[in-house]
Amino acid sequence: MPRYANVPGPTIRRLSLYLRQLEAMWSAGRDTVSSKQLGDALGVTDAQVRKDLAYFGQFGRPGIGYRVPHLIDQARMILGTDQTWRAALVGAGNLGRALIAYRGLARKGFKIVAVLDRDASIIGRPLPDSDGLAVLPVSTLPEVVPAKNIRIGIIAVPAPEAQPVADLMLQAGVQGIVNFAPVALNVPPGVPVSAIDLAIHFEQVAFQVAELAD
Amino acid sequence: MPRYANVPGPTIRRLSLYLRQLEAMWSAGRDTVSSKQLGDALGVTDAQVRKDLAYFGQFGRPGIGYRVPHLIDQARMILGTDQTWRAALVGAGNLGRALIAYRGLARKGFKIVAVLDRDASIIGRPLPDSDGLAVLPVSTLPEVVPAKNIRIGIIAVPAPEAQPVADLMLQAGVQGIVNFAPVALNVPPGVPVSAIDLAIHFEQVAFQVAELAD
DNA sequence: GCTTGTGAAACGTTTCACAGCA
DNA sequence: TGCTGTGAAACGTTTCACAAGC
Known part of the structure; x- marks a missing residue:
């Protein structure tokens, strides 16, 4: 029963960008915005902005543009960030702690309500900037996820541990995963996973720079 | 004079994934791989793998597949990670320090050789896990970039500071930017920028989870 | 038998261009 | 006049299907 079954993937990715930009514009005191203005700020054509938004409804007014606060509300509803998402973080290393802080x-509604790790030497330690969370053993995931109403799992462990952690998370009832480990996760079809491999982003820049030089 | 002008963007993004997977397979002792095997590991069709690789040359052997170490070498050359890329990091907060560590x-050839920040209270401080780097004032960017042969700038500052930092980086001679600030950078056309907005990845998972539930 | 490389077909996305409305 | 929403055209990417090679 998807609400937006026929919406192209690229459109959904850009919707996040539109929302971010709209929030910045609203903070700056802007009340309305045209597709051209929104597009220019993000390097997207005005036609693209209008087509994208039209997949979700008719939000604009000819001659005027879009009302910024209204479009923000709509985008949040569509993306799901009008609600709070409780998340479990596995991996309390440098990256994990940066995510906690x-x-x-x-601000977007994602709350890390449990932090787990395999390393016995840090289990039980209180975490700075975390509202008093302490590190739990990964093995408690099956109890913690239902007990704390957790829907999203965050993987910030070394590559070789990522797959077993993902398996355990899904078994525990997590509905979606944000994966920072540099490895492709094998999950059942339909399970939402977003992968962030830092090194790959650097690689893409390196490629483009090398292209310019030659 | 781009070497690979007509290669689709998605192909270049997948090339990074192929390389990562090939490195994992090589570590696991694999010597050859077929397009089907490589694709299955990443959730990509075999035809897609072959088309992608064929944009860059003829690397495979019918009936056999691809030689893993050879394909790794080729992918590294194409992506530019056969060389070392020296980078300057601006922003020594939690995320910045996680990147340093x-x-x-x-491992991919990206070396952070300078760390800068605006905050006077941390300037001069030595950084853990950094080979003895100390935090420099952002204002020294114009001297540091040429002096240390820096080609890539990494932005890990709060959103409002990101644009001025980007401007300063480009003025200082940086050739490409990896941006972790949740804001769209305005840079001259053709300047390579890769943007990583952590919150947006969470948002995309939230959207997909919400889609399943309804 | 198995697998690559590649034109051609199918598919999806973006851009165009304009009717209709403020 | 300014701007949206949207079919239709243009463009780009993915999948198909198979000849050729191991």
Whole structure:
């Protein structure tokens, strides 16, 4: 029963960008915006912006443009960030701790309510900037996920541990995964996974720079 | 004079994935791989793998497949990670320090050789896991970039500071940017930028999960 | 028998261009 | 006049299907 079954993937990715830009514009005191203005700010054509938004409804007014706060509300509803998403983080290394401290996630409604690790030497330790969370053993995932109403799992462990952690997460009832480990996860079809491989982004820049030089 | 002008963007993004998977397979002792095997590991069709690789040359042997180490070498050459890329990191907060400590970047040839920040209270401080780097003032970017042969800039500062930092980086001679700030950078056309907005990846998972539920 | 490389077909996305409305 | 929403055209990417090679 998908709400937006025929919406192209690229459109959904850009919707996140539109929302981010709209929030910035609203903070800057802007009340309305045209597809051209929104597109220019993001390097997208005005036609693209209109087509994208039209997949979800008719939000604009000819001659005027889009009302910024209204479009923000709509985009949040569509993306699901009008609600709070409780997440479990596995891996309390440098990256994991950076995620805990990052306010941008909470601001979007993502709350890390459990932090787990395999390393016995850090289990039980309180985490800075975390509202008093302490590190739990990964093995408690099956109890913690239902008990804390967790829907999203965050993987921030070394590559070789990522697959077993993902398996355990899904078994525990997690509905979607954000994966920072540099490895392709094998999950059942239809399970939402977003992968962020830092090194790959650097590689893409390196390729483009090399292209320019030659 | 681009070497690979007509190669689709998605193909270049997948080439990074192929390389990562091939490195894992080589570590696991695999010597040859077919397009089907490589594709299955990544959720891509065999035809897609072959088309992608064929944009860059003829690397395979009918009836056999691809020689793993040879394909790794080729992919590294194409992506540019057969060389070392020296990078400057601006922003020594939680995320910045996680990047400094992350070995995966160095393993791919990306070396952070300068760390800068605006915050006077941390300037001069030595950084853990950094080979003895100390934090420099952002204002020294114009001297540091040429002096240390830096080609890539990494932005890990709060959103409002990202644009001025980007401007300063490009003025200082940086050739490409990896941007972790949740804001669209305005850069001259053709300047390679890769943007990583952590919150957006979470949002995409939330959307997909919400789609399943309804 | 198995697998590549590749034209051709199928498919999906973006851009165009304009009717209709403020 | 300015701007949206949208069919239709243009463009780009993926999949198909098979000849050729191991």
